[in-house]
Amino acid sequence: MASFDLKDKTAIAGAGSSPFGRKLHRSPIDLAAEAIANALDDAGLGRDQLDGMIVSFGSPLGADVDTIAPLLGLKLRAYSQTWAHGRFTASCIQWASMMVCAGLANAVACLGSWSLSHIRRPKFGGAGDREGAREAGGGHGEDPVFGMTSPGAGAALVARRYFERYGANSRQLASVPVAFRKHAALNPNAIMRAPITVDDHQASRLVCEPLRLLDYCLVNDGAACVIVTTAERARDLRKPPVYISGMQPLPGGAEEFIWSYPGLGVAQQSVFDYDAGVQPVYRMAGVTHKDIDALFTYDAFSILAWIALERFGFCKPGEAAAFTQDGRIELGGELPMNTNGGLLSEGHILGWAHQVEIVRQLRGECGPRQIRGAEVIQWANCYGDSMIYRN
Amino acid sequence: MAQYLKPLPTITPLNQPYWDSLRRHELRMQRCDKCARVWYPPSPLCPRCWSRQFSWTPLSGRGRVSSWVVFHQPYFKGFESEIPYNVAEVELDEGPRLMTNLVGIANHDIRAGMRVEVVYDDVTADLTLARFKPSTS
Structure with a gap:
């Protein structure tokens, strides 16, 4: 990083979202427009000052950047978009940081939107599994010929592998959705706020065994957006900057399977004892695990939280089952996770609502779910990418 | 057929x-x-x-079960009558893993590491699938 060190050089200047809901019956472009407008307003920026945009996901379920821009009367100098996966949140923010540092844009809206109101059940997998029909198969292990379909089935495959290798079980896994639901109960924007217990989890129906309904995230409508600009510009705007201190990009290759860390032995991964070591994101930000006041992660399925904890070295392989017990990942615990309620309870906004929550936590705007004295918050995912933010 | x-x-x-x-x-x-x-x-x-x-x-057509899932929710019309059906990842003795269904075994008897061997399942006149059954060798 010597020649292009981005530590604390860029910041999130604004964050905003649309309402989240199961049946909003609003179009993705409409939801995206609301999130962008709210994020710009939060930053104190006018739409004429927005000159860059990076969208994750996009059509057919979400809005694409090349339709958002003209319909909102924007004039963008630079834009980009990922394909329709939830794994690109950090990537978008990282690219936006590089863009503003390189002078390719001054302020970049990073966002995702989608609307599933009009899709009949099941919404993922089955006859509409375009990904499973892809050459060489789906990115979550989809192989429809054998009935293997949907992202959740790939997570179930990882969960079974994990359970068998480390002797963990579904009852222990319940600690993740139970914790996040407690957080959602404190979040007026969350879709699912009624408390759940471990027994509720165990009584919920099996979807793809060993995963149950309460191991699965919500399927909903919504959009969320953050505005990335240089730290220097951000300091002159409406709200205190949330600095981007550390970045770790998304790794790829034969040793990677989206929901697993290297060595677990899913898909074509080798089998070995994974050692997180010191992940690059901590070196870049100049912090250690002890400095992390909260951890946010892509929790499309409960098992992903365990994988992320081990992948980033919060605990050793096989230890997350014990680590997540006894309130450790709840507000007031040693490492609060997903204080918004996550994809499991707040709503699935493709990882973008997590970024909005991180910004609000670091500004002290979270009311009853505020982490006291939060200074450093990490976004770190089972698939290996990460951001470290500070105030 | x-x-x-x-x-x-x-x-x-x-x-x-x-x-x-x-x-x-x-x-x-x-x-x-x-x-x-x-x-x-x-x-x-x-x-x-x-x-x-x-x-x-x-x-060799031989390998071990490395992981498996059981579908309880229907996704495909063609699999609906078989719910709950299994999908297993089998690690072949030669190294690669492939997705398959295990046959000749109840779902609750599937175990990680169990030995399996290929079964050629002629599902149509033009299509044969590699499914796997428990093996003693």
Whole structure:
């Protein structure tokens, strides 16, 4: 990083979202427009000052950047978009940081939107599994010929592998959705706020065994957006900057399977004892695990939280089952996770609502779910990418 | 033969030899002529040494269950009557893992590491699938 060190050089200047809901019956472009407008307003920026945009996901379920821009009367100098996966949140923010540092844009809206109101059940997998029909198969292990379909089935495959290798079980896994639901109960924007217990989890129906309904995230409508600009510009705007201190990009290759860390032995991964070591994101930000006041992660399925904890070295392989017990990942615990309620309870906004929550936590705007004295918050995912933010 | 309602594979020039071999009741995968690596899914070159010199080599058809799931929610019409059905990841003795269904065993008897062997399932006149059954060797 010597020649292009981005530590604390860029910041999130604004964050905003649309309402989240199961049946909003609003179009993705409409939801995206609301999130962008709210994020710009939060930053104190006018739409004429927005000159860059990076969208994750996009059509057919979400809005694409090349339709958002003209319909909102924007004039963008630079834009980009990922394909329709939830794994690109950090990537978008990282690219936006590089863009503003390189002078390719001054302020970049990073966002995702989608609307599933009009899709009949099941919404993922089955006859509409375009990904499973892809050459060489789906990115979550989809192989429809054998009935293997949907992202959740790939997570179930990882969960079974994990359970068998480390002797963990579904009852222990319940600690993740139970914790996040407690957080959602404190979040007026969350879709699912009624408390759940471990027994509720165990009584919920099996979807793809060993995963149950309460191991699965919500399927909903919504959009969320953050505005990335240089730290220097951000300091002159409406709200205190949330600095981007550390970045770790998304790794790829034969040793990677989206929901697993290297060595677990899913898909074509080798089998070995994974050692997180010191992940690059901590070196870049100049912090250690002890400095992390909260951890946010892509929790499309409960098992992903365990994988992320081990992948980033919060605990050793096989230890997350014990680590997540006894309130450790709840507000007031040693490492609060997903204080918004996550994809499991707040709503699935493709990882973008997590970024909005991180910004609000670091500004002290979270009311009853505020982490006291939060200074450093990490976004770190089972698939290996990460951001470290500070105030 | 009754109409086949389950999803069909996406056959491309790259994986055609795999599906052709199954129709002959052989399990063949690409084996690198240079470094002897066997890999799956089919790739245009050896993922280890990048040699394009490879042979579609017959495999033992034996391996172990590395992980598995059981579908309780219907997704595909063609699989609805089989719910709850299993999907397993089998690690072949030659190295690659593939997705499959285990036959000849109840879902609750499936165990990680159990030995399995290939069963050639002629599901249509043109399509044979590699399913696996418990094996004693």
